[in-house]
Amino acid sequence: MSRKPTHTPPGQSGLPLIGEIREWLADPLVFAQERAARYGPIWRTHLLGRPCVVLLEPEGNRFMLSSGAQHFSWREGWGRSMLRLMGGGLSLSDGEAHAARRATLKPAFSHATLRDHLPSMVQLVRDHCASWAASGEIIVLERLQTLAFEVAALVVCGPLPPYLAQALHHDFAMFTAGLFTPLALPIPGTTYHRAQAAGKRLRIHLRTLLAYRRANPLPGSNDALSLLLVAADQPDADSIISELLLLLWAGHDTVASLLTWTCYELAQHPASLEVVRVEVAQTIGAADPTPETLRHLPALDRVLRECERLHPPAPGGFRGVVEPFEYHGYHVPRGWLAMYSTVYTHAMPELWQDPARFDPDRFAPPREEGKTAYSLVGFGGGPRICIGLALAQMEMRVIVCELVRRYRWEILPEQDLTRVWLPTNQPKSGLRVTFTAQT
Numbered sequence: 291m292s293r294k295p296t297h298t299p300p301g302q303s304g305l306p307l308i309g310e311i312r313e314w315l316a317d318p319l320v321f322a323q324e325r326a327a328r329y330g331p332i333w334r335t336h337l338l339g340r341p342c343v344v345l346l347e348p349e350g351n352r353f354m355l356s357s358g359a360q361h362f363s364w365r366e367g368w369g370r371s372m373l374r375l376m377g378g379g380l381s382l383s384d385g386e387a388h389a390a391r392r393a394t395l396k397p398a399f400s401h402a403t404l405r406d407h408l409p410s411m412v413q414l415v416r417d418h419c420a421s422w423a424a425s426g427e428i429i430v431l432e433r434l435q436t437l438a439f440e441v442a443a444l445v446v447c448g449p450l451p452p453y454l455a456q457a458l459h460h461d462f463a464m465f466t467a468g469l470f471t472p473l474a475l476p477i478p479g480t481t482y483h484r485a486q487a488a489g490k491r492l493r494i495h496l497r498t499l500l501a502y503r504r505a506n507p508l509p510g511s512n513d514a515l516s517l518l519l520v521a522a523d524q525p526d527a528d529s530i531i532s533e534l535l536l537l538l539w540a541g542h543d544t545v546a547s548l549l550t551w552t553c554y555e556l557a558q559h560p561a562s563l564e565v566v567r568v569e570v571a572q573t574i575g576a577a578d579p580t581p582e583t584l585r586h587l588p589a590l591d592r593v594l595r596e597c598e599r600l601h602p603p604a605p606g607g608f609r610g611v612v613e614p615f616e617y618h619g620y621h622v623p624r625g626w627l628a629m630y631s632t633v634y635t636h637a638m639p640e641l642w643q644d645p646a647r648f649d650p651d652r653f654a655p656p657r658e659e660g661k662t663a664y665s666l667v668g669f670g671g672g673p674r675i676c677i678g679l680a681l682a683q684m685e686m687r688v689i690v691c692e693l694v695r696r697y698r699w700e701i702l703p704e705q706d707l708t709r710v711w712l713p714t715n716q717p718k719s720g721l722r723v724t725f726t727a728q729t
């Protein structure tokens with residue numbers, strides 16, 4: 291007998307008001323695995339003040355990211371702090387407004403534009419890495435955040451005077467810290483309040499930049515700001531500034547998070563590091579990387595994919611349910627949250643041999659794991675796949691090439707490498723290493 295479609299999925303609600311947010315934050319993978327063992331690939335929890343349906347496995351990812359996308363709002367999947375601090379932007383919009391904005395921004399992330407940016411990116415990476423070596427001991431996450439911010443600023447805002455890039459980055463750290471706070475109340479002394487103040491300063495800086503660029507356009511430039519200034523729908527200044535904030539945030543924290551874990555894994559697996567080192571030496575040697583040479587680094591590509599699998603910067607994605615739907619015989623009402631779980635999919639033994647193990651060769655023939663659609667979803671998937679994917683891939687390759695060609699790093703003892711999930715997945719200590727030039 292088929293189940294009545296009025297049945298909502300099985301599950302539990304946790305504590306009043308906070309639901310199961312503490313359990314989810316403590317370990318989103320164990321959280322999903324325990325409940326999957328109990329209820330199967332669809333179940334209910336309570337997060338961000340609402341019932342939340344969780345759809346697991348590649349099939350659930352596909353439904354949320356592509357085939358069932360019409361049931362979901364991206365904007366309504368974010369918490370109040372994010373909505374208030376960020377205001378708007380691509381990931382916080384839906385429907386036609388989203389499609390129009392995505393079309394406007396697309397040229398900023400095209401291969402042709404990235405090719406133009408590559409020499410500046412290479413120079414930035416070279417300068418930053420040299421300064422890390424001069425310090426001797428560094429916190430990898432912090433250094434990568436600074437570097438990735440400058441790369442994102444170049445692509446999003448065009449060339450900036452160094453003082454402005456630094457001022458923006460300084461306030462961004464405080465701004466980012468408030469994006470996921472549970473209470474969005476401006477109480478002095480709280481992380482949210484500090485984030486609000488940093489957000490105000492960031493908006494002032496960006497408003498000045500915007501006025502300057504309106505008066506002094508960069509002809510032929512495809513940076514996101516230039517594209518927004520001539521967009522057909524003529525967004526107002528507040529809307530452009532929100533978009534810049536969103537792009538700058540999404541464009542640097544994620545890269546820094548994934549590359550911090552990449553440095554960790556390469557330090558732990560010297561054989562993999564050596565394979566990448568040899569490949570880079572043979573393919574690029576001492577020359578500057580080009581888009582063509584960067585595309586021919588299969589061993590590095592496998593390492594980056596394995597790090598994306600084991601250490602995705604976001605544990606999954608949330609949406610608001612705006613059209614009720616049925617899934618596996620259950621009814622999911624309007625007004626609920628929905629979540630897909632990247633970490634769960636990336637750890638499924640049905641898809642990945644010995645999933646907890648760092649093993650880049652799983653992507654190579656004859657195994658070629660990860661071919662199942664929606665099984666590797668660190669960058670999302672479907673029509674709203676990460677717009678910065680090609681940028682991130684180029685940037686991560688440039689950085690790892692520079693690191694393995696010229697430097698060595700060793701993880702320092704006695705540090706807390708516990709994983710923290712928000713705002714992006716990172717080791718608590720930020721990964722402290724000794725960092726030296728190769729002799």
Ligand code: HEM
Pocket residue numbers: 364380381382392442445446536537538540541542544545548602603604606607608667668669670671673674675676677678679681682
């Ligand atoms: C390692 C680097 C990165 C990772 C892992 C990453 C991950 C993601 C994921 C998972 C999504 C989809 C979220 C969802 O639909 O549930 C996404 C969307 C997005 N990403 Fe990235 N991202 C990275 C780099 C970047 C960069 C460099 C930029 C831009 C400068 C960027 C900008 C965006 C934007 C604007 C969206 C929203 C797209 C839309 O809704 O149409 N990301 N990213």
